[in-house]
Amino acid sequence: MNALAEAFRLITTLDPDLFEILWLSIQVSLIALVVAAVIALPLGTWLAITRFPGRKLSILVLNALMGMPPVVVGLIVYLMLSRSGPLGWMQLLYTPTAMIVAQMILITPIIAALSNQVIENLHQEYRDTFHSLGITGRRAIVAYLVDARYALTTCILAGFGRAIAEVGAVIIVGGNIDHLTRVMTTAIALETSRGNLTLALALGAVLLALSLLVNALVIAVREQAGKRQYA
Amino acid sequence: MPDSLLPIRINNLQLTKGNRAVLDTVNLTIEDPGITVIMGPNGAGKTLLLRCLHGLIEPDRGQITLGKLSVADSGHRQAMVFQHPVLLRRTALQNLAFAAPRHARSRPKQLIEALEAVHLADRAHQPARMLSGGEQQRLALARALLSKPALLLLDEATASLDPASVLLIESLVKAQSIEGTKIVLVSHDQSQARRLADDVVFMSHGQVAEHGPASPFFKTPVTPSAKAFLAGEIVL
Numbered sequence: 001m002n003a004l005a006e007a008f009r010l011i012t013t014l015d016p017d018l019f020e021i022l023w024l025s026i027q028v029s030l031i032a033l034v035v036a037a038v039i040a041l042p043l044g045t046w047l048a049i050t051r052f053p054g055r056k057l058s059i060l061v062l063n064a065l066m067g068m069p070p071v072v073v074g075l076i077v078y079l080m081l082s083r084s085g086p087l088g089w090m091q092l093l094y095t096p097t098a099m100i101v102a103q104m105i106l107i108t109p110i111i112a113a114l115s116n117q118v119i120e121n122l123h124q125e126y127r128d129t130f131h132s133l134g135i136t137g138r139r140a141i142v143a144y145l146v147d148a149r150y151a152l153t154t155c156i157l158a159g160f161g162r163a164i165a166e167v168g169a170v171i172i173v174g175g176n177i178d179h180l181t182r183v184m185t186t187a188i189a190l191e192t193s194r195g196n197l198t199l200a201l202a203l204g205a206v207l208l209a210l211s212l213l214v215n216a217l218v219i220a221v222r223e224q225a226g227k228r229q230y231a
Numbered sequence: 232m233p234d235s236l237l238p239i240r241i242n243n244l245q246l247t248k249g250n251r252a253v254l255d256t257v258n259l260t261i262e263d264p265g266i267t268v269i270m271g272p273n274g275a276g277k278t279l280l281l282r283c284l285h286g287l288i289e290p291d292r293g294q295i296t297l298g299k300l301s302v303a304d305s306g307h308r309q310a311m312v313f314q315h316p317v318l319l320r321r322t323a324l325q326n327l328a329f330a331a332p333r334h335a336r337s338r339p340k341q342l343i344e345a346l347e348a349v350h351l352a353d354r355a356h357q358p359a360r361m362l363s364g365g366e367q368q369r370l371a372l373a374r375a376l377l378s379k380p381a382l383l384l385l386d387e388a389t390a391s392l393d394p395a396s397v398l399l400i401e402s403l404v405k406a407q408s409i410e411g412t413k414i415v416l417v418s419h420d421q422s423q424a425r426r427l428a429d430d431v432v433f434m435s436h437g438q439v440a441e442h443g444p445a446s447p448f449f450k451t452p453v454t455p456s457a458k459a460f461l462a463g464e465i466v467l
Contacts, residue, residue: 125317126317126319128287128313128317129313129317131285131286131287132285132287132310132311132313132375133329133330133374134306134307135329135330143319143329146321147319147320147321228358228361
């Protein structure tokens with residue numbers, strides 16, 4: 001109970017250490033999310049509306065990548081960025097950028113596969129009309145992205161939820177360095193192993209609150225879409 | 232007046248689904264402008280023929296030419312209104328702007344006029360999917376007409392609409408025909424066919440059973456299936 005009360009105090013007094021970790025977590029995950037969305041949304045849409053040999057296999061691989069173990073992603077990124085790796089010259093290991101790359105690799109397949117499902121359904125509905133109106137190529141992709149915006153927002157938020165809660169990959173490539181690469185999940189793991197439950201609990205509470213906020217946003221977006229018949 | 236896509240020539244068109252020929256050696260030439268109504272019982276192949284004309288279905292065999300063009304080359308000069316209109320998840324005006332030719336997209340006045348023509352100007356900024364069924368179909372028609380097509384295909388476009396919407400759509404179709412657009416319309420509704428048709432194509436079992444001017448067809452149909460259909464009997 002003492003630990004809980006102390007955790008509450010840290011949050012309400014806006015403890016600088018706590019908020020430094022929180023701010024870095026949000027920065028890393030948001031940047032990873034933006035990069036992933038820019039890649040994943042057009043990719044998912046393109047896979048949904050084009051037909052080519054190997055398309056089904058590509059979707060299968062994409063779906064399989066959704067379940068990629070974070071530690072494996074962390075390991076691969078580590079090997080790429082380590083001093084002897086092909087991208088070692090960039091000296092990105094144990095920096096927030098490395099964490100962004102790892103999170104981006106983790107959530108790109110999630111957003112792409114979920115958006116592929118959304119656009120596939122929309123394509124069934126729009127295909128004949130778009131053919132009739134002569135809407136093809138980039139114009140069709142943009143139209144699908146615009147019309148599925150509400151459903152895609154939930155895909156993006158799902159990606160954010162995964163990114164912000166991720167620990168395995170970021171601890172490998174970030175190293176959990178204090179004031180540099182320590183984010184909420186890695187800090188919780190560290191403080192728990194040290195027996196410092198106060199900070200771990202406070203961070204856990206913030207993480208839970210963030211998760212609740214993301215889910216509330218998903219529901220709000222869905223409701224808004226339903227009201228305007230845009231779902 | 233739009234450049235004509237006449238005559239429409241369909242030669243030996245064949246389409247099979249499973250083992251069944253759903254379009255069975257269809258031969259048809261439509262030379263005259265005006266409104267051609269395709270009639271026939273359910274499963275006769277009316278909609279499939281229309282979809283082949285519009286390039287939505289690739290037939291197994293046979294040829295379609297529209298004027299001197301193939302179906303693929305005539306795509307931008309024909310438009311289709313479907314039985315169930317699919318509207319984008321945007322406002323009525325945005326739906327028109329999306330479909331409008333590039334030069335018209337930046338001219339809202341032209342788009343508003345298109346909405347006025349289908350009596351939807353006051354609904355311009357409403358989400359299109361919140362319009363009534365009749366309003367949605369009118370919007371779909373306005374969208375189809377934006378490109379000033381030489382050929383307009385309508386697939387049961389007024390089925391299950393309220394009488395006021397049917398009347399408005401029919402008057403718009405007639406007006407479009409007078410302006411020179413060739414209309415090919417699939418309809419189950421005999422009364423509508425009598426009101427609109429200049430010539431009638433009667434289909435049965437995936438084939439063209441009869442084709443000719445509307446008045447003689449309705450007065451003295453030749454084939455037994457057309458006679459039975461016009462007599463209101465159930466034709467299988």
